[in-house]
Amino acid sequence: MPQTAVIDSETGLTLKELARRHGLSAAGKLPSLRDYTRQLWSYRHFISSYANAKVTSSLGRTRLGVFWQVLTPLINAAVYYVIFGVVLKQKSGVENFVAYLCTGVFIFGFTQSVVQAGIQAVSGNLGLIRALHFPRASLPLAITMVEIRNMIASMAVLIVIVLAFGEPITLEWLLIVPIFLMQCVFNAGLALAAARLGSKVADVKQLVPFAMRIWLYGSAVLYPVTRFTDHLSGWKLYLVEANPLLVFIDLMRHALMEDVPLAASPVVLWLEAIAWTLLVGIGGYVYFWRGEKGYGRG
Amino acid sequence: MADTMTGSDRREPTVIVDDAHVVYRVQQSATPGTGSPLASFKRIITGTKPATLREVHAIKGVSFVAHKGEAIGLIGTNGSGKSTLLRAIAGLLPTDKGAIYAAGQPSLLGVNAALMSDLPGERNVVLGCLAMGMSPAEVKSQVKDIIEFSGINERGDFSSLPMRTYSSGMGARLRFAIAAAKKHDVLLIDEALATGDAKFRRRSEQRVRDLRKDAGTVFLVSHSEQSIRDTCERAIWLESGLIRADGPTADVLKEYEAYVKR
Known part of the structure; x- marks a missing residue:
């Protein structure tokens, strides 16, 4: 840097040395991962109240208000039921197709809405980012929290549907909680990434609908998983069956329903789910943290 | 000059700006001719930068040292880079080249801090305070004071109405009140004094003086030469991203006035 100005001619210090001597820290320096996590923890109240504010402001002008949190998943399930259950009569292989379909639609919808909202978590809040100082990961995490709240309402609806279509309550229902928690962590990582x-690339937003569509068909949401084993083999089958959403959906179906065809044995599915949760949860967080100081640029 | 040098050597620097460059990247909507699918496909193949991505070099190498207890006024014509420089010092905009060092975390006190317009003023106060890093207990004890200071409740209970129903002056007052509720090491003030009516202006100038007492260093961006003259002993004149003058307020303002009148 040839232009680095020398001030205070007596000491002949460069500005950089002067800053170091007086212990000033560079603005826009990336904090260590541990410091960043600590900062983020101290902003937990901001994250939760921002999430609450988002829910209130998005539903604030509708007449039904918070009731939409329950209504949206219900309508969603109804639409898919009419198309795949009534019109196309795609019931082969699964006894309780309605419960099967709804579980898939709801679990998939959770991740889908997190991704869709996550894409805009930073780019849609540049005003806030350029005005105030807070760990930027607060924004995607708040969005994940909004979707978690929506999903809890959806889960209540889902449980009513599953019961109404004749599934008994068993001990396996307890597994719903860890599966849900794993998906929450997975989704948070996904939202951060x-x-x-x-x-960075505004164009990604245009591609998201297509990516999600492919993911939807690859996750056996609308048809039985056995379709994949019937039609695919070798590495293609591996690829499809390692799909994290397929794993989460399968596990949830296994927990909620008595007689379901699965892509693999439950133990394998659990191991896969844990691996995906750790990989995406930690990976997404680290990836977001590495870009922390550049988000204000837009 | 010799005595000022030894003087500045003894004083403690709080903000050091070392040859800082700030570049905005602006993605525009396409202009005719460059926006056809064929043209953008060609750009992707040849790897050239899209014509819609424009770079604005807002700060082009600025260096200075600010010391503890100083109040520095930033002046310059519109678009000279004053607000950008403040944001860079606050660490809200990254520098492309050079570096900015600061003691503690500089806080930017601006009038355009974005809040949620669908939410009532009261909840925005809570949200703003939490975003500045206050604990819920601190927020609770401050909310009332902030709303009272902003004076939005002078004409009825406005604090429970959504912010989109506020007049622009009321919104600006509330934002200023939120930002001024916290004590800061280095305080950056962006045109905040120019908001509201005469009564609120008096109150906010008093608040800034109080904040100055606690803050190490204050930077003030304002188009009002009077408020710079009143509050700052040193002024920096920025013009198209470069420092034109840096020195005692009276001298710099004289030069600046001569330049503007020309």
């Missing part, structure tokens, strides 16, 4: 991607 999506937020950084969306802040």
Whole structure:
């Protein structure tokens, strides 16, 4: 840097040395991962109240208000039921197709809405980012919290549907909680990664609907998983069956329903789910943290 | 000059800006001719930068040292890079080249801090305070004071109405009140004094003086030469991203006035 100005001619210090001597820290320096996590923890109240604010402001002008949190998943399930259950009569292989379909639609919808909202978590809040100082990961995490709240309402609806279509309550229902928690962590990682991607390349937002569509068909949401084993083999089958959403959906179906065809044995599915949760949860967080100081640029 | 140098050597620097460059990247909607699918496909193949991505070099190498207890006014014509420089010092905008060092975390006190317009003023106060890093207990004890200071409740209970129903002056007052509720090491003030009516202006100037007492260093961006003259002993004149003058307020303002009148 040839232009580095020398001040205070007596000491002949460069500005950089002067800053170091007086213990000033560089603005825009990336904090260590541990410091960043600590900062983020101290902003937990901001994250939760921001999430609450988002829910209130998005539903604030509708007449039904918070009731939409329950209504949206219900309508969603009804639409898919009419198309795949009534019109196309795709019931082969699964006894309780309605419960099967709804579980898939709801679990998939959770991740889908997190990704869609996550893409805009940073790029849609540039005003806030340029005005105030807070760990930026607060924004995608708040969005994940909004979707978690929506999903809890959806889960209540789902449980009513599953019961109404004749599934008994068993001990296996207890597994719902760990599966849900794993998916929450997985989704948070996904939201963080999506937020950084969306802040760098605005074009990603245009591709998300297509990516989600492919993911939907690859996750055996609308038809039995056995379709994959019937039509695919070798590495293609591996690829499809390692799909994290397929794993989460399968596990949830296994927990909620008595007689379901699965892509693999439950133990394998559990191991896969844990691996995906750790990989995406930690990976997404680290990936977002690495970009922390560039988010204000837009 | 010799005595000022030894003087500045003894004083403690709080903000050091070392040859800082700030570049905005602006993605525009396409202009005719460059926006056809064929043209953008060609750009992707040849790897050239899209014509819609424009770079604005807002700060082009600025260096200075600010010391503890100083109040520095930033002046310059519109678009000269004053607000950008403040944001870079606050660490909200990254520098492309050079570096900015600061003691503690500088806080930017601006009038355009975005809040949620669908939410009532009261909840925005809570949200804003939490975003500045206050604990819920601190927020609770402050909310009332902040709303009272902003004076939005002078004409009835506005604090429970959504912010989109506020007049622009009321919104600006509330935002200023939120930002001024916290004590800061280095305080950056962006045109905040120019908001509201005469009564609120008096109150906010008093608040800034109080904040100055606690803060190590204050930077003030304002188009009002009077408020710079009143509050700052040193002024920096920025013009198209470069420092034109840096020195005692009276001298710099004289030069600046001569330049503007020309």
